[in-house]
Amino acid sequence: MLPPPTPENLxxxxxxxxxVVAPIAVVLAVLYLLGAVALWRRGRRWSALRTISFLLGCGILFLTGSLGLNQYAEWLVGALVFQQITLMTVVPPLLIVGxxxxxxLRATPHRGIGRVALRVAHGGLRSRVASAVLHPAVAIMVAAALYLGLYLTDLVSVAIALPAGHELLLMTFLVGGIVAAVPLWSSDPLPRAPSYAARLADVGVELQIHAIFGLVLLRTPSLLFSAFSSPPPSWSVDPLFDQAVAGTLAWTYAELPLFVILIVTLARWGRRDAKLAARHQPRHEADLEEYNAYLASLERRGSSSAGDE
Incomplete structure (x- = not known):
């Protein structure tokens, strides 16, 4: 039996x-570093900030699966929701910004098996499946399914009771979070590039989903999840309080990354419009000068006609 969930134990x-997400984090970090080092050795540039972002995401992913919080997530819904929010809204942006x-594409050799791997990657990226999966509407469906659908129907209790059910949930959260975050964060070429308006709409809907989820958990006076209704008596944990903690996390911790996305999207949109305006400015000025010259010529003609009379 686990000891009581004190802050130190968590x-x-x-x-x-x-x-399983912990060793996955280690593998991802090692592979990324190998690629970055390969570029640096060839004298090719690769952003240190991107590297830091990706490694930070791997570090948080590793901690999510290796700290005591992971052990208590099968007993406390607050711990599981904390893991879910981390895997869906914190880790994916850090990985994608990397x-x-x-x-x-830059580090893989363009010959031999590397060439084959690149062709497969290009083919997968341009496929209809990739285009459908990376549609902004999918991000909304993922959030609705993994928050409202999973918890408000108590499917979470069924899933976590399965053999390796907790591991299955964590992997689902991670993959779902990456799929939802790619259209919002990625600067890599995508089969479908969503407009900034679509991104803002996506973020707005996801914020509402988190708010509804958190509000239900906070305001419901009865227990919603059978799997988390009976923590060990020696822990002295009130399951209703645990449920309220999960709701508070949905209201606060889950919303912060989305507000960051909102600010970043607005900033990128503004920069793009400024670039477009700067690009069209010379043509506009040339047209204006031509028009002014035309008006001046008309004025000269009018003056000369008046003088002749």
Whole structure:
């Protein structure tokens, strides 16, 4: 039996029972560093900020699956929701800002098996499946399914009771978060580039989903989840309080990354419009000068006609 979920136990490293997402984080970090180092050795540039962002995402992913919080997530819905928010809204943007797709294209040799791998990657990226999966509407469906659908129907209790059910949930959260975040964050070439208006609409709907989810958990006076209704008595944890903690996390922790996306999207939109305006400015000035010259010529003709009379 686990000891009581004190703050020290929640943040302690648990080498036994580490989630599968922890070794995945290590593998991703190693592969990324190998690609970045390969470029640096060839004298080719690769952003240190991108590297830091990706490695930070890997580090948070590793901690999510290796700290004591991971052990308690099968008993406390607040711990599971914290893991979910981290895997869906915190880790994916950090990984995507690292531009791993662009790194693969630059670091992979364009001969031998590397050439084959690049062709497969290009083919997959241009496929109809990729275009459909990366549609902005999919991000909304993912958020609705993994927050409202999973919890408000108590499917989460069914899933976590399955053998390796917790691991399955964590992997689903991570993959769903990446799929939802790519259209919003990626600077790599995509089969479908959503407009800034579509991105803002996406973020707005996701904010509402988190708000509804959090409000339901906070305001419901009864227990919603059978799997989290009976924590060990020795812990002295009120399951209703635990449920309220999960709702508070949805209201606060889950919303912050989306507000960052909102600010970044507005900033990018403004920069794009400024560039377009600057690009069209010389043509506009030339047209204006031509028009002024035309008016001046008309004025000269009028003056000369008046003088002749």
């Amino acid at each position: 943040v302690a490293f648990w080498p036994v029972g580490v989630s 531009s791993p797709g662009r790194l693969i």
